[in-house]
Amino acid sequence: MIQLALAVAAVILASAVCSGSEAAIFSVPLSRARELAERRGRSGQALLAIRQRMARPIASIVILNNVANIVGSIAVGAMAVGVLGQAWIGAFSAALTFLIIVGSEIVPKTLGERYAVPIALAIARPLRLLAFVMTPLVWLIESITRPITRGAGPSTSESEIRLLAHVGHSEGVIEPEEARLVQRVFELNDKLARDLMTPRTVLTYLEGDRSLAEAEEDIIAAPHSRILIVGEDTDDIIGVALKTQLLASLVRKSSAHLGDLAQEVQFVPEVMRGDDLLRLFRATRQHLAVVVDEYGGIAGVVSLEDVLEALVGPIADETDRWVNLRAVARRKAQERLENVKRSRTSGAAEG
Numbered sequence: 001m002i003q004l005a006l007a008v009a010a011v012i013l014a015s016a017v018c019s020g021s022e023a024a025i026f027s028v029p030l031s032r033a034r035e036l037a038e039r040r041g042r043s044g045q046a047l048l049a050i051r052q053r054m055a056r057p058i059a060s061i062v063i064l065n066n067v068a069n070i071v072g073s074i075a076v077g078a079m080a081v082g083v084l085g086q087a088w089i090g091a092f093s094a095a096l097t098f099l100i101i102v103g104s105e106i107v108p109k110t111l112g113e114r115y116a117v118p119i120a121l122a123i124a125r126p127l128r129l130l131a132f133v134m135t136p137l138v139w140l141i142e143s144i145t146r147p148i149t150r151g152a153g154p155s156t157s158e159s160e161i162r163l164l165a166h167v168g169h170s171e172g173v174i175e176p177e178e179a180r181l182v183q184r185v186f187e188l189n190d191k192l193a194r195d196l197m198t199p200r201t202v203l204t205y206l207e208g209d210r211s212l213a214e215a216e217e218d219i220i221a222a223p224h225s226r227i228l229i230v231g232e233d234t235d236d237i238i239g240v241a242l243k244t245q246l247l248a249s250l251v252r253k254s255s256a257h258l259g260d261l262a263q264e265v266q267f268v269p270e271v272m273r274g275d276d277l278l279r280l281f282r283a284t285r286q287h288l289a290v291v292v293d294e295y296g297g298i299a300g301v302v303s304l305e306d307v308l309e310a311l312v313g314p315i316a317d318e319t320d321r322w323v324n325l326r327a328v329a330r331r332k333a334q335e336r337l338e339n340v341k342r343s344r345t346s347g348a349a350e351g
Contacts, residue, residue, distance in 0.1 A: 011072030023112030208259025
């Protein structure tokens with residue numbers, strides 16, 4: 001009877017160790033494993049190696065777990081027949097099944113998830129050794145199952161990361177602003193240049209054929225650090241001039257014209273995505289680009305600040321008269337529309 005009890009305990013313990021280890025390994029995120037690899041020496045490095053290539057270590061655990069459950073149950077059942085007799089084998093099987101479900105599955109997996117890091121670190125190095133020893137058997141199983149498991153999807157997705165950020169914020173793990181930043185990072189490539197730009201109706205620009213002296217008051221009054229320099233009209237963009245450079249030239253009493261001080265500016269289509277704009281600004285080391293519509297006309301300008309605002313929210317300093325120039329442009333367009341309607345109404349009344 002004692003031998004039977006020890007055999008049952010051995011089967012349950014072996015299965016419990018496998019189940020708890022599997023749950024612990026899966027519960028440690030890859031990012032956490034990278035952090036542990038830097039701080040916890042060989043155990044952390046072994047855990048990182050397992051998380052980076054999970055297939056064989058997990059297959060080794062599953063094989064060992066099934067051997068413990070199936071072979072162990074058969075052996076224990078045979079012992080039970082000799083000890084208890086055939087009449088009690090049904091009751092013994094039911095009790096053994098209950099013990100395996102509770103003691104080998106539910107409890108160890110719960111503990112494995114709750115104490116994932118210490119358990120994963122403790123079993124990481126033995127698990128790597130086990131995976132090495134069982135390589136031939138695991139390779140055989142992989143060869144048989146490869147036609148079915150080939151082409152597995154990515155381990156995570158954008159929607160899952162968004163959900164994790166939301167859950168982390170709800171549980172107080174990450175700050176509200178951090179959660180918003182995660183959401184906005186994914187929204188950036190959904191925003192186009194036309195969504196981020198300052199419309200042409202509220203652009204600050206100066207004519208390139210004017211001298212510095214002629215444009216002195218306009219330069220000083222300009223609210224932006226970069227000023228568009230145009231030719232005959234706003235569709236004829238010569239370039240962009242830095243306000244500081246124009247002011248410095250004024251101090252030096254330069255006789256140059258604004259067009260002479262204009263620097264080259266990038267032109268981008270209005271359907272260019274926000275993340276592509278950010279890469280463009282970094283590559284060209286420029287902070288402003290002219291947005292062109294589908295007909296080749298100037299739709300507005302977009303700046304590095306506009307792209308960053310899509311990530312972190314409105315950015316304004318003490319010199320900004322309006323925080324949102326796009327809202328100003330919409331208000332002006334609405335006012336012009338109302339003026340047109342009033343003019344038509346008054347004209348019809350006079351007629």
